[in-house]
Amino acid sequence: MIKWHEERIIPVNIETIWHLFEIENIQRIMPNVVENKVLEQKEGVVGSTYQQKYKEGKRIETYIVEDLEYENTPERKHNKIGFTLAKAFEIEAEFTLHKIDDGETRFIYKGENRGVNFLGKVLIKLGGEKNNNKVVTDFMDLVEMEALKEANK
Template structure:
């Protein structure tokens, strides 16, 4: 299993950062997502489900993303999702925003990638922690860049 928890302070209002995690804007921060379609409930509630297609090079993978937590308060916002990728990995991601002041938001990105079968566990053991750390940092920077636009 791989786990991470990183944070960054973004010089933008909490609502501007939060809108990046909406269905309408999700591809701005996750450009490899080709499809993100609501199939159950409402996007602003726990229990919502989306069909998502992710492309890595020539390979596209489609899976169901379930929203586990959806919290939209004035000074704190949080979305936690889970999906199974390639029948090998269970991925859980959490995006938490804290309003520091009207012009600054703390963004906490945490998650875990769990191998659900022998192949998934073996691939995680063989994978590079450095590569995963770089992916996490890249995502934090992408969210910051998009929020600053």
């Protein structure tokens, strides 16, 4: 199993950053998600499901994402999702924003990736933590870059 927990301060308003996590904007911060379709929208968000298609090289993986936790207040935004990828990995990811002031937000990205079968466990060992850390850092960099772009419109 691989776990991650990264934090950074982004010099952008919390609402501007949160806007990037809305379904119609998700490709800005997750460009490999080539399709994101609502399957079931639950009141209060938790339990809502989405079909996502993710492009990795020439392959496209289709999987179902479920909202496991959700909070949207002026001071704190939080969404925890879970999905099974390629019948080999169970992934949970949390995106949390804390308002520091009107122009600064703490962005926390944490999660875990578990191999659910022999292949998944081997691939996690082979991929290693170093590769996962690069994916996490690249994602956080992209969120920050898109937030800054949005703030400067």
